[in-house]
Amino acid sequence: MTLAEKILAAHTDKKKVSPGEFINVRVDLILANDITAPIAIREFQRIGVDKVFDPKKVVMVPDHFVPNKDIASAEQAKLMREFAREQEILYFEVGQMGIEHVLLPEQGLVLPGDVVIGADSHTCTYGALGAFATGMGSTDIAAAMATGDIWMKVPPTIKLIYHGNLGKWVSGKDLILYTISNIGVDGALYSAMEFVGEAIDTLSIDSRFTMANMAIEAGAKAGLFRVDNKTQLYVKSRAKRPYLVYEPDNDAEYSQVIEYDVSLLEPQVALPHSPANTKPVSQVENIDINQAVIGSCTNGRLEDLRIAAQILKGRKVHPEVRCIIIPGSQQVYLDALVEGLIEAFIKAGAAVSTPTCGPCLGGHMGVLAAGERCISTTNRNFVGRMGSPKSEVYLANPAVAAASAIMGRITSPGEILG
Amino acid sequence: MLKGKVHKYGANVDTDAIIPARYLNVSEPAELAKHCMEDIDRDFVKKVKPGDIMMATTNFGCGSSREHAPLAIKAAGISCIIAKSFARIFFRNAINIGLPLLECDAAVDKTEAGDTLEVELYSGRIKNLTRGMEFTAKPYPKFMAELISAGGLIEYTRKRLASREII
Ligand code: SF4
Numbered sequence: 001m002t003l004a005e006k007i008l009a010a011h012t013d014k015k016k017v018s019p020g021e022f023i024n025v026r027v028d029l030i031l032a033n034d035i036t037a038p039i040a041i042r043e044f045q046r047i048g049v050d051k052v053f054d055p056k057k058v059v060m061v062p063d064h065f066v067p068n069k070d071i072a073s074a075e076q077a078k079l080m081r082e083f084a085r086e087q088e089i090l091y092f093e094v095g096q097m098g099i100e101h102v103l104l105p106e107q108g109l110v111l112p113g114d115v116v117i118g119a120d121s122h123t124c125t126y127g128a129l130g131a132f133a134t135g136m137g138s139t140d141i142a143a144a145m146a147t148g149d150i151w152m153k154v155p156p157t158i159k160l161i162y163h164g165n166l167g168k169w170v171s172g173k174d175l176i177l178y179t180i181s182n183i184g185v186d187g188a189l190y191s192a193m194e195f196v197g198e199a200i201d202t203l204s205i206d207s208r209f210t211m212a213n214m215a216i217e218a219g220a221k222a223g224l225f226r227v228d229n230k231t232q233l234y235v236k237s238r239a240k241r242p243y244l245v246y247e248p249d250n251d252a253e254y255s256q257v258i259e260y261d262v263s264l265l266e267p268q269v270a271l272p273h274s275p276a277n278t279k280p281v282s283q284v285e286n287i288d289i290n291q292a293v294i295g296s297c298t299n300g301r302l303e304d305l306r307i308a309a310q311i312l313k314g315r316k317v318h319p320e321v322r323c324i325i326i327p328g329s330q331q332v333y334l335d336a337l338v339e340g341l342i343e344a345f346i347k348a349g350a351a352v353s354t355p356t357c358g359p360c361l362g363g364h365m366g367v368l369a370a371g372e373r374c375i376s377t378t379n380r381n382f383v384g385r386m387g388s389p390k391s392e393v394y395l396a397n398p399a400v401a402a403a404s405a406i407m408g409r410i411t412s413p414g415e416i417l418g
Numbered sequence: 419m420l421k422g423k424v425h426k427y428g429a430n431v432d433t434d435a436i437i438p439a440r441y442l443n444v445s446e447p448a449e450l451a452k453h454c455m456e457d458i459d460r461d462f463v464k465k466v467k468p469g470d471i472m473m474a475t476t477n478f479g480c481g482s483s484r485e486h487a488p489l490a491i492k493a494a495g496i497s498c499i500i501a502k503s504f505a506r507i508f509f510r511n512a513i514n515i516g517l518p519l520l521e522c523d524a525a526v527d528k529t530e531a532g533d534t535l536e537v538e539l540y541s542g543r544i545k546n547l548t549r550g551m552e553f554t555a556k557p558y559p560k561f562m563a564e565l566i567s568a569g570g571l572i573e574y575t576r577k578r579l580a581s582r583e584i585i
Contacts, residue, residue, distance in 0.1 A: 022559065022560075022561040035442045035445075035484065035486075036483065036484065036485065038445045039445050039485050039486070039489075042445075043572055046572050047572055047575055047576055047579070048576060048579075049579065064442075065442075065443060069443075070443060072443035072444050073443035076443060076444070076445065118483075119483055119485075120482075120483055121481065121482045121483040121507055123483075135483040135507055136483060136507060136510060136511075137483055137484075137485040137488075137507060137510055137511035137514060137515075138485040138511075139485060139511065139514035139515060139570075139571050139572060140510060140511075140514060140571065142571075142572065143571050143572065143574075143575040146575055146579065147575060147578065147579065151561065151565075153559075185430055185477060185480060186430070186476060186477040186480065186503070186505075189477065189503065189505070189506065190506050219477060219480060219505060219506065221506055274430070361434075361439035361442075361482075362438070362439050362440050363439060363440070367440075380432075380434070380481065380482075382432045382434040382435065382481060383434065383435060383457050383458065384434055384435075384438050384440075384457040385434050385439070387440075389438075389456075389457040
């Protein structure tokens with residue numbers, strides 16, 4: 001069995017599961033946010049049970065439209081907050097929260113070997129820790145809150161092997177953008193992706209979160225990494241319960257094996273309006289930008305902010321660019337503050353905000369007008385994703401976004417720092 | 419038996435196109451329906467009649483997990499969606515809320531926007547009345563068929579809880 005199959009099988013009463021099989025899976029954690037929870041709560045109430053199956057295994061995070069941007073979104077957040085209190089489930093209020101996919105691993109709520117389902121498509125982020133994590137809809141979450149399990153079809157696994165060492169300014173974001181452009185936005189439809197190879201071994205946990213996060217952008221159900229020393233180091237201090245590490249079998253069957261040599265890979269930029277519309281940064285230079293966003297569940301972690309600060313420190317954001325930096329969680333915010341990163345951002349002329357999804361989904365904190373262009377470390381550049389359907393979003397890593405913020409046009413960090 | 423006019427789209431219609439995130443500060447289906455498809459087809463809401471059928475090529479509904487997407491389409495009056503393939507989460511969501519989906523390459527290739535179709539869900543038979551052609555969609559896997567005939571996931575769960583068939 002592959003890593004995905006091993007974890008799934010361990011959460012059923014079966015010894016073995018195979019791709020295509022419909023199974024009932026016990027879940028270790030269920031997640032919803034201020035957009036998806038209201039519908040999940042409505043459907044949960046229709047089932048006719050009073051209590052969630054286990055309050056310690058359900059978590060709700062207000063992150064999309066908070067601190068609330070308008071009355072309607074405040075009503076949705078209130079509904080979720082009241083349900084969370086009544087059910088005594090895990091809940092993180094503004095001031096303690098973070099973007100869900102930054103927050104949950106950081107709080108030790110997601111651990112290797114877990115099955116996690118979330119009413120948010122980027123739930124697949126937790127695959128970075130060797131968990132099987134997948135996004136579903138609100139009704140699925142409602143059913144699972146009642147029963148503690150959910151039906152799934154076992155996905156086939158695509159193994160992606162990355163050979164070589166990564167060049168300067170190249171990160172997990174570039175590997176995943178390159179992969180999506182290579183296999184397409186439906187290249188991994190219904191499948192699990194398993195990321196391996198030397199380039200992956202050397203990748204930081206933060207960069208692995210970025211890659212797993214965007215597995216959904218290739219249509220995947222999950223994107224998984226094997227657990228190594230780095231993973232153990234990350235989870236050891238955070239875990240408050242025991243966890244199990246699964247390894248794929250030597251004779252595991254993969255539906256596809258794809259190999260890349262990434263030693264010469266440049267930082268990548270995804271042009272509007274698809275994450276698969278990717279080019280090396282050297283081929284998209286000289287595109288003027290109005291805004292640069294550094295944050296989100298893709299690239300709002302401490303490593304991302306450190307990289308951005310390396311470039312922004314002692315320099316100035318271009319006078320015609322709004323540079324918006326959003327730490328992914330209160331902890332990331334605090335760490336960045338203590339390390340002096342926030343000071344560097346503010347001195348450079350960037351706006352720094354409390355954690356929120358904000359501009360990533362065109363919610364608030366940086367919505368684009370018609371004709372405006374933004375370089376962003378987020379994960380989607382669909383039509384209208386960050387505001388006007390006539391605006392444009394270019395996806396890149398934090399180094400490229402920071403360098404572009406300074407130059408006022410898309411550029412490689414090499415132009416500034418060599 | 420469903421019958422309606424076809425609204426046809428291309429590949430990779432994403433959930434931000436179906437219902438832009440700026441409207442997700444509410445969750446009432448009727449409110450969502452007012453903005454359905456707005457960024458890629460401004461007139462959809464004006465054109466659509468109850469019972470109409472939506473059609474697309476591959477990977478329909480890719481992107482976010484927002485159940486608001488199938489809810490908006492359903493509340494706009496669409497009776498079913500026929501495509502060559504659907505994004506995974508969208509597929510679950512639609513089935514869960516009782517919006518039927520059919521996968522059929524031939525029907526998509528041979529049908530134009532504005533054609534009238536007649537669809538029989540359980541047999542998967544699709545008739546193009548405008549062109550006098552007939553197609554058969556891929557059958558649902560057994561489990562999915564059970565889920566649909568139970569009346570969606572909430573009803574199915576209610577029955578499971580009643581029979582205590584929880585692992
Ligand atoms: S940061 Fe963006 S992609 Fe991530 S959960 Fe928030 S809205 Fe979704």
